[in-house]
Amino acid sequence: MDTAQEKTVKNFWIGTIKPAFLSAIPGSDIPATLDIQAGGIDGYGGPGILCIYSGIVDTNDRVFIAYALAHETGHCAVPTICKAIGIPAPQTVNQTDFRKHEVLADLTGMWVLFQCCPGLYSQVISHRNTIAMTLGAADFQHPSGQKRMQIIDDLDKQLRPNGLKRIFTKRKSSHSYMVGMLESILNGQVDLN
Ligand SMILES: [Zn+2]
Numbered sequence: 001m002d003t004a005q006e007k008t009v010k011n012f013w014i015g016t017i018k019p020a021f022l023s024a025i026p027g028s029d030i031p032a033t034l035d036i037q038a039g040g041i042d043g044y045g046g047p048g049i050l051c052i053y054s055g056i057v058d059t060n061d062r063v064f065i066a067y068a069l070a071h072e073t074g075h076c077a078v079p080t081i082c083k084a085i086g087i088p089a090p091q092t093v094n095q096t097d098f099r100k101h102e103v104l105a106d107l108t109g110m111w112v113l114f115q116c117c118p119g120l121y122s123q124v125i126s127h128r129n130t131i132a133m134t135l136g137a138a139d140f141q142h143p144s145g146q147k148r149m150q151i152i153d154d155l156d157k158q159l160r161p162n163g164l165k166r167i168f169t170k171r172k173s174s175h176s177y178m179v180g181m182l183e184s185i186l187n188g189q190v191d192l193n
Helices: 004-024 054-058 062-085 095-116 118-126 128-135 145-162 171-186
Strands: 035-037 043-046 049-053
Touching: 004 035, 004 054, 004 062, 004 095, 035 054, 043 062, 049 054, 049 062, 054 062, 062 095, 062 118, 062 128, 062 171, 095 118, 095 145, 095 171, 118 128, 118 145, 128 145, 145 171
Parallel strands: 035 049
Antiparallel strands: 043 049
């Protein structure tokens, strides 16, 4: 049985996050429903697979939850976005490849929020220091929260001059910045340690 809070998160995902991904990245393999399992501040996602752990819900932090949902759903869309820019998604055989996937999921999630949920995007950006602290230190798979938010900030610095209100008229140049960021991650030009 879902708790009231879990129901709220599932409704938010299905009403806001999922349609945003399907609109921003057509063809991405997003599952029908969001799964929530017991655990800490983590989750997993891939084509057609998506789960968050209860620790994310238990933060009770609406902005963090929005970021975490965008990140995990980002994992579902990473292969589609890599295919679109013509660079294969990293194999997950070593630490660098795992970390590339984490940062690609972050950037993909933020890109979707930027395009389709600009209010949420701005809230995540303005809460990035808190989010970095919640994510904490690096582990084998993930760069530190601070590193991840620094890379998101780098993307924001390039997207922001276009102005959130003008995103639909400036879509093409924003798109080229995003592709440039993804290429630099995929080509190993960004330090993920
Ligand atoms: Zn992840």
